[in-house]
Amino acid sequence: MLELQGIAVSPGVAIGQALVFDREGYQISRSRAATVDANQEWLRLKAAIDSAATKLEASAQKTADKLGARLGGIFAAQLQMLLDRRLHEELEQLIQKQSYSAEFAVSEVLNGYAAAFRRASSSFLAERAADIRDIERLLLEGLTGVPTQTLREITNPAIIASHDLTPGETAVLDPRKILGLCTETGGPGGHTAIVARGLEIPAVVGIGPFLHLLRADDSIIVDGHLGRVIINPDDYTRERYLARREHRQSIARELTELRDLPACTSDGIRVELMANIEFPTEGQSCLDRGADGVGLYRTEFLYLGSEADPSEEDHFQAYVQVVRDMGGKPVVMRTLDLGADKMGMTPYAHQENNPFLGLRSIRLSLRNPALFRTQIRAMLRAASEGDIRIMFPMITTLDELRTARFLLRSVAEDLREEGHVVRNDIPIGMMVEVPAAVVMLDRFIEEVDFVSIGTNDLTQYALAVDRGNEAVADLYQACDPAVLRLIQKTWEIATQHQVSTSVCGEMSNHPALALLLVGMGIRVLSVAPSAIPVLKKAIRSVTIGQCQAMAWRAMRLDTAKEVDAFLQNQLAGLVPEMVLQA
Amino acid sequence: MSQLFSTATVVVSNSQGLHMRPANLLVTAAGKFASNVTIVREGQSVDCKSILGILTLGAVQGCQLDLRAEGPDANSAIETIVDLFQRGFDEPTE
Numbered sequence: 001m002l003e004l005q006g007i008a009v010s011p012g013v014a015i016g017q018a019l020v021f022d023r024e025g026y027q028i029s030r031s032r033a034a035t036v037d038a039n040q041e042w043l044r045l046k047a048a049i050d051s052a053a054t055k056l057e058a059s060a061q062k063t064a065d066k067l068g069a070r071l072g073g074i075f076a077a078q079l080q081m082l083l084d085r086r087l088h089e090e091l092e093q094l095i096q097k098q099s100y101s102a103e104f105a106v107s108e109v110l111n112g113y114a115a116a117f118r119r120a121s122s123s124f125l126a127e128r129a130a131d132i133r134d135i136e137r138l139l140l141e142g143l144t145g146v147p148t149q150t151l152r153e154i155t156n157p158a159i160i161a162s163h164d165l166t167p168g169e170t171a172v173l174d175p176r177k178i179l180g181l182c183t184e185t186g187g188p189g190g191h192t193a194i195v196a197r198g199l200e201i202p203a204v205v206g207i208g209p210f211l212h213l214l215r216a217d218d219s220i221i222v223d224g225h226l227g228r229v230i231i232n233p234d235d236y237t238r239e240r241y242l243a244r245r246e247h248r249q250s251i252a253r254e255l256t257e258l259r260d261l262p263a264c265t266s267d268g269i270r271v272e273l274m275a276n277i278e279f280p281t282e283g284q285s286c287l288d289r290g291a292d293g294v295g296l297y298r299t300e301f302l303y304l305g306s307e308a309d310p311s312e313e314d315h316f317q318a319y320v321q322v323v324r325d326m327g328g329k330p331v332v333m334r335t336l337d338l339g340a341d342k343m344g345m346t347p348y349a350h351q352e353n354n355p356f357l358g359l360r361s362i363r364l365s366l367r368n369p370a371l372f373r374t375q376i377r378a379m380l381r382a383a384s385e386g387d388i389r390i391m392f393p394m395i396t397t398l399d400e401l402r403t404a405r406f407l408l409r410s411v412a413e414d415l416r417e418e419g420h421v422v423r424n425d426i427p428i429g430m431m432v433e434v435p436a437a438v439v440m441l442d443r444f445i446e447e448v449d450f451v452s453i454g455t456n457d458l459t460q461y462a463l464a465v466d467r468g469n470e471a472v473a474d475l476y477q478a479c480d481p482a483v484l485r486l487i488q489k490t491w492e493i494a495t496q497h498q499v500s501t502s503v504c505g506e507m508s509n510h511p512a513l514a515l516l517l518v519g520m521g522i523r524v525l526s527v528a529p530s531a532i533p534v535l536k537k538a539i540r541s542v543t544i545g546q547c548q549a550m551a552w553r554a555m556r557l558d559t560a561k562e563v564d565a566f567l568q569n570q571l572a573g574l575v576p577e578m579v580l581q582a
Numbered sequence: 583m584s585q586l587f588s589t590a591t592v593v594v595s596n597s598q599g600l601h602m603r604p605a606n607l608l609v610t611a612a613g614k615f616a617s618n619v620t621i622v623r624e625g626q627s628v629d630c631k632s633i634l635g636i637l638t639l640g641a642v643q644g645c646q647l648d649l650r651a652e653g654p655d656a657n658s659a660i661e662t663i664v665d666l667f668q669r670g671f672d673e674p675t676e
Contacts, residue, residue, distance in 0.1 A: 077602050080609075086632030116638045125640050128602075309673070 001234045004207050005473070006182065008227030009193035011509065011528060012202030013245055014159050014180025015238070018220040018231075020211055021162035021169075042095045045102040048142030053082055055138060067198065068280050068301070068318060078131050082138075087113075102143050110136040134169075154178070159220050161211060170195040180222035182229045184209055194301060198279045200530055204229050227473075251577070255533035259290035263536045269544040271518055273535055274332070274526040276504060280318040283325030285529050290536065293330035293387075295526025296452070296504045297322060299375065300338050309371060315378030323386035330387040332452065332502075332526070333379055334431065335372065335404075337361045337393040356466065361394035366403055376411045383426050391429040391452055396436050398443055405447070431504075433457035438486045441493045451494050452526070455505025459483050477560035478507035479567065484520075484555060491521045502526055511538040511575065512567035518544070519551030541575045550574075586617075586656040590649045590663075596670040599642035602633075604671040609633045611662050617653025619663065630663065 060075035081087070087109065094105040114132040117125045159180040162169075170192055173181075178201055186192050186205035196203035202224030213231060214220075221230040221241050230237060263273045274295025275286040286294060302310040302318060323331050339360035365372040379390055392404045405428060412422045432438060433454035445451070455478050460466065462483050465476045477483070487503065494501040502524035508514045509531040515538060517525065527535060550570050557563050594600060600608075612619045612630040619630035623645060628635030630649070641647060647667075651659040 080602075080606055080633050084632050084634045086629050086635050113634055113638065125601075125637060128637060 001237060002213060002231040004210055004229045004231070006204040006207035006227050006229060007186075007188060007473075008203075008224050009186075009188050009205050010181075010196035010201060010203035010224050011530065012180070012200065012224045013241060013248075014202045014222040014224070015241055015245065016157060016159045016179045016220065018161050018214050018218045019154065019158040020214050021160065038096045038099055041100075041102050042092055044143065045091060045095065045105070045139075048102070048139050049082065049088070051142045052135070052138040053079060056082060066281065067195070074131070078135055081131065082135050103140060106136060106139045106143070110139075130164075159222055161214055161220065163211060165192045173199055173201065175199045175201050180224065181205075182207060182210075182220075182222050184211060194278055197528070198282065198301075251534065251537070255537055258533060258536050258540070259288070261290075261536070261540070263292075263539045265518070265539055265542055265544045265547070267543045267545070269518075270523070271539050272502075272524040273532050273539075274330070274502070274504075274524060275529040275532060276526050277322070277529065280321040282529065283322045286326070286532075289529045289532040291329075291529060291532055293332070294322060294326060295330075295332050295502055295524065297331055297333045299334060299336060303336065303338055309374070312374045312378050315375055316381055319378055319382035319388070320385050323382055323388060326386065328386055330389060332389045332391055332429070334391050334393050335362065335375055335379075336365050338364065356460065362392050362400055362404060363394070365392075366400060366407075369407060372404075372407060373411050376408055377415060380408075380412055380415055380422050380426070381420060383423050384421055389427040389429060389450065391431055391450070393431045393454070394433055394457065395430040395444070396434045398440065398447070401430055401444060401447055431457075432490050433461065435462050435486060438490050441490055445493055445497045445499055448499065450500045450502070451490065452502045452504050453487055453490055455483065455487070455503060455507040458486060458505070459507075462486055477564070478505065479513060479516075479554075479563040480560040481555070481557060481563060484516075484563070487517070487522075488520055488555065495521065500524060508535075511535060512571040514538060515542060515547050515571070515574070516551055516554055516567060519547030519549070520555075538571075538575050546574055585653060586651075588651045588656040588660040590660050592647050592649060592664055592667040594641050594643055594645045594647065595667065596673040597643050598673065599645070600636055600639060602637075604666075604673070605633050605636040607666055607671055608636055608663065611666055612659065615651070615653065615655045615659035615662075617651045617656045617659045619649065619651045619659050622648040622650065 056075045056079045060079070063075060090109050091102075091105050094100040094108065095102060100108070110132050114129040114136075117129040117132060154174075154177045157177050157179050159182065160178055161182050162184075164183050164185045165181070173195060181192065181196055181201055181203040183192055183203075183205045184207055188205075192205055193203065202222050204222055204224060204227050207229060210229070210231075218232055219238070221228075221233050221237070223229070223241075233241070263271045265271070272292045273290075274293045275282075275289070275291040276296040276298070277283070277286065277294055278298050278301055283294070297319075299315070299318070302314060319333065337360070339355045339358065359367065365375075376390075379388060382388055390408070392401065395401050395404075408428065412424070415422045427449035429450035429452060430437070430444060430448050431454045432441065432451050434457070437444060441451075459476060459478045459480070463475055463477070463480060465472050491501045501522060503517050503522050504526035506528075508517055508525040509527045511534055514525055514527075514535050518539065525535065550567070554563050554566055557566060596604065608621075609631055620627050621630050621636065621639065622628075623639045623641055626639065628639060630636065639645075639647075649660055649663055651657075653659070
């Protein structure tokens with residue numbers, strides 16, 4: 001048994017056989033000389049190009065349907081590259097003049113491009129190298145007639161272990177066949193993480209080199225809650241995880257009955273359970289889980305997968321779909337929360353030694369008013385279709401909040417001048433995720449309609465811990481007393497001013513922590529859609545007095561470890577059927 | 583048919599450089615002309631009708647590029663392409 005630690009990016013536990021994708025994807029026979037005449041070899045390759053083009057068109061359509069037009073655009077880009085006439089000339093040259101086999105020509109020419117892209121200093125080009133690999137794979141598949149071991153072809157459900165996934169690979173992920181994902185590289189904001197969360201596939205990324213340790217069909221466990229990957233688990237571990245999974249499933253069956261019941265404590269205190277979502281297609285799954293609304297609509301997917309900035313119409317379509325699906329329930333939209341490095345903004349990205357303290361999130365939006373305005377325009381337009389609320393992420397200074405609000409007002413005026421009807425009662429809020437915002441909250445609170453505490457970043461900034469850094473990851477604890485005090489102070493100040501406070505970090509996905517937050521006074525929690533039924537069950541099993549007593553005692557403890565042990569113990573007492581043996 | 587030769591020098595002005603979208607606009611524009619159009623950056627010369635070639639340049643904002651066209655419609659090809667660069671490929675500016 002071997003236990004590895006990575007970054008948990010998509011919750012859930014998967015147990016199954018490993019399917020390993022090595023760094024190069026797969027091996028091909030690199031025989032140089034073609035056996036038949038060159039002309040026929042070239043015709044064979046042309047047929048493969050045509051069939052690859054057809055497949056790409058189909059993938060573009062399928063992805064657009066599943067995840068929206070922006071990600072579908074990845075394949076449009078690949079198609080343009082595949083149909084490049086220069087590429088065809090180079091391939092033909094090698095085959096006709098140098099008697100290369102079609103396979104060898106493809107591998108030579110495309111590897112050359114991929115290498116040139118990787119060498120380039122700009123990060124968007126480096127990412128295009130993955131597209132080139134996709135194209136190479138498609139062409140070789142067409143030539144050999146043997147499907148390479150791609151994710152498209154998986155027949156038996158398995159866990160994918162890979163160095164990294166290309167956009168093409170993530171786009172064909174089928175949650176019925178892919179039990180879980182684990183990759184050597186990647187981070188919480190990466191492509192793999194975002195798609196895995198959207199499809200609810202448990203995933204751990206950023207594990208570091210481990211593929212050489214795996215053999216085909218090794219048994220493997222991916223724990224997307226704790227960021228753990230266990231290779232060839234011993235019987236005890238395997239049994240423990242199987243029991244946990246069984247337990248979860250039986251709870252899940254029981255929980256579907258709770259869908260239409262409100263999240264009320266047994267003595268009638270109502271807690272709103274909202275959903276955090278990534279993609280426009282997730283609205284329905286929120287409703288299926290009985291969400292009270294969308295508490296955090298991340299809009300980052302619009303900026304990934306294509307270098308061109310999304311148009312106002314791209315934004316608008318993505319927003320309006322969710323608003324309509326939610327049928328009048330609130331949808332809290334967060335403006336862009338990416339770092340410059342994630343957006344291929346080369347002029348900035350190069351200078352970032354410390355991206356989490358750098359030009360990201362609202363800072364990036366305010367530095368690029370054109371980008372920001374486009375997004376705000378779409379949000380304001382979509383607001384006429386339902387209950388949209390807008391919040392700004394990572395607000396640190398009052399100047400930022402005021403500038404953002406000023407831009408929002410001016411965009412609203414522009415829209416009105418153009419003849420659009422723009423509501424003037426859209427609630428505007430800020431995320432509290434920088435300790436400076438908590439310290440100054442009595443000033444901020446006068447200028448916002450609601451606050452939402454982003455516990456992931458608040459924990460990272462309050463404890464000075466990069467949660468992606470393995471060396472210090474154990475210090476990253478949302479239940480650290482320092483973080484709890486920041487949350488409590490935020491709630492106190494907001495409540496004095498009759499401003500609603502929600503908590504939208506990963507912290508509230510855990511039943512014990514959610515009950516603690518309720519005990520501290522929080523009445524709105526925004527969590528992964530999949531966590532809603534469990535939390536509803538937990539909340540309905542307790543009284544508000546029990547939650548308050550739990551909070552009172554937890555706030556008097558000294559360390560994260562003590563808080564964690566105390567909460568687990570409390571949960572076992574209050575909602576015994578909820579406790580999962582870790 | 584007369585063979586003309588036309589050249590120009592341009593600077594990449596849009597903030598994100600020659601990424602997918604501008605590269606695609608260049609390929610489409612050059613494709614409308616019979617002339618051969620090449621882009622040269624620091625001695626590296628690529629076919630303006632090849633998206634892979636253009637991407638390989640890795641041209642970021644501020645890069646200086648030489649354009650060369652050879653063929654019956656070389657002058658109008660250069661004019662069209664220079665115009666694309668001058669408009670910053672109609673990308674939003676700061």
